[in-house]
Amino acid sequence: MSHHSPKNADPKPSRIQLRNRKRILDAALDVFSQHGYRGATLDQIAERAGLSKPNILYYFSGKEDVHVTLLNGLMDAWLAPMREIDPEGEPLEEILRYVRRKLEMSREFPRESRLFANEVLQGAPRIGPHFGNELKPLFEETCKLIAKWVSENRLGSVDARHLIFSIWSTTQHYADFDAQVQALLPSEDAHAGAVSFLDILYRRLLTP
Amino acid sequence: MSHHSPKNADPKPSRIQLRNRKRILDAALDVFSQHGYRGATLDQIAERAGLSKPNILYYFSGKEDVHVTLLNGLMDAWLAPMREIDPEGEPLEEILRYVRRKLEMSREFPRESRLFANEVLQGAPRIGPHFGNELKPLFEETCKLIAKWVSENRLGSVDARHLIFSIWSTTQHYADFDAQVQALLPSEDAHAGAVSFLDILYRRLLTP
């Protein structure tokens, strides 16, 4: 058809398409996570991806498309640890495992964490819809589960919603505020310390 | 001398100067906290301040000057609650009061919190120096105090550094991730719940 942009609903994206889209998204993750949406430029993304700017616009319909694609792909991975909480498991261990997983993600995927933080900080203009569709149902389901555990006396009594907020904030802090953490814990492995601190924190909070 | 910009080292800034600088900084706080440094524009700031763009550049030497001025003014206020921890006080109560104060600031000054978060998220390029000068000494002093309290068995044993990180993250979360909190706690007073949750959290953690 037209000379521009790969056919939509492409049944079988070529190897080149796959490779270049991946490159672009990886470069964009670098740039967006560091500068936020409006601070990032297509030129920066292009340079980091080793492609020309028009070439990026051959694969994506625009800057926003790249950003939204990143956020969409992120949401699932981001929620995975919460989905893995086992309603049949031992409550305290399930929560502690969740905390550990979140902390791990914070260390392994700091760019994703910061991308998300940037987006939410600015009012979640692009990811807002996902909150209602994906995040909220899972959040409420998990709250219900925790509340049940609490009512069965298998967990110390807490407000499940704020418990989850605290888990999110404490774990993501190490990625999002890395510049500060680095400045205050020079040449130390913040991660190891964080793991054991958070283990103690939530163990003392939640032990019935 | 020159027609431009108020004399430096002005011994007595005029009433107009005071008023307009305040207006500009307030408008800039709105804009920077929402869009980050690079996403904010002088035009936006000018409009919100009710002044013309050149007029802003009459009071500040540039966009960066406005931003840095905000950050400088913020740092002191931000650290005040930590300075108020009383080494002679009752340890648990001192910490809990600190948590409450931080949470209050998060609610009363969400723009400041987000401005700070934006800055740190992007690697603290402009506030970095302050980390070494103001933040770090206070941080380490406070860590030492907490460690002392722990060693005297007046607090449950914890790593003071990660304790402080957790206090920062949990309290600031309600300002920085407000968009998310709002989406998940519709039409509820998140603050009241947060106060009592964090009180329980740190009470259980720190009770000897």
Add this chain to the structure above:
DNA sequence: CGTGTTTTTTACCATATGGTCAAACTACGA
């Protein structure tokens, strides 16, 4: 090969943005 398709590049726009300048205007003390 040769031909049609996909991918990449070169050369551009239009607009937004940080910043400048000199002229115009205002406040205020003598």
Add this chain to the structure above:
DNA sequence: TCGTAGTTTGACCATATGGTAAAAAACACG
């Protein structure tokens, strides 16, 4: 009221940025 220092503005600039068009290059495949 006048004059001067302080303040404000309209008209500009230079550059950066998101995006486009069309030709060129690379590729797939008979």
